[in-house]
Amino acid sequence: MIMQMKLSHASAAGDAAAVAEILDAGANSGTPDLAGLTPLHHAATNGEPAVIELLVARGASPDTPAANAAGGTPLHCAAGNGQDGACACLLRLGADPSLRNLKGHLPEDLARAFGAAGVLRMLARARQDADAAAAAEAEEGRSDGNSDQGRDGRVSAVSVSRFALLQPLQHLFRCVLPPKLARLEGRVVAAVGSASLDDALAVHPHVLRRKLKALGVRKKDRDAIVAGMRPLRDAAGHGEGARPYLQAVAAAEQAGLP
Secondary structure, three states, X not given: OHHHHHHHHHHHHOOHHHHHHHHHOOOOOOOOOOOOOOHHHHHHHOOOHHHHHHHHHOOOOOOOOOOOOOOOOHHHHHHHXXXXXXXXHHHHOOOOOOOOOOOOOOHHHHHHHHOOHHHHHHHHHHXXXXXXXXXXXXXXXXXXXXXXXXXXXXXXXXXXXXHHOOOEOHHHHHHHOOHHHHHHHHHHHHHHOOOEHHHHHOOOHHHHHHHHHHOOOOHXXXXXXXXXXXXXXHHHOOOOOOHHHHHHHHHHHHOOOO
16 A cells, blocks of 8 residues: 555656656556545646656556546546646547546536636547547448458468567468458558557557547457457567567577477
């Protein structure tokens, strides 16, 4: 409990170095304090984008509700205090602007009450984009029978070690995922911002899901993509990228090991 209190205080103060040190010592990035607020809520309330990015990278969810009577997300906290930088950071990391707190308020409602016009415009625009993406996802689901037609034949999944030698992200779709998902390769590249497997594995799964949702990828396909990447991400060291694992596998194959 003492360690978590220290983490909350460091997050509120924007001390990224202290936050990293406390997390390395074993504190949990998503555990609420006695007030029901997680470290991410504290960082958002005080407008600390660097700490927000660090906490999310270490497993904190941007959409975790507070364990109190308000039940707001970190985005509610940032919006209710007029923290435009924190709001922009949370949205970029996948925070959902359409979630309501236990009192029925959207983040933009709190921004309006605070008088933060810039934050209000940012959140309203983000929510409209999210709603449009959700509508597109629903439409895609209705036409599922036609849109799910993949390539002819069945592609067997390859072993992690064999796939790890194939660095371009395209091989995730050609060799591991079900053929019907090949049509989504372009949207995954757009979500990652790169066609590199290394870069894709460095994106937190929660963030990747949010970005894919914003690009109109339906839920079961988002889940399948993230699940297909999980063994590679685990083997690569949880976000450090595939390069260490690629090097190890290449060395093993050169030595004639299975």
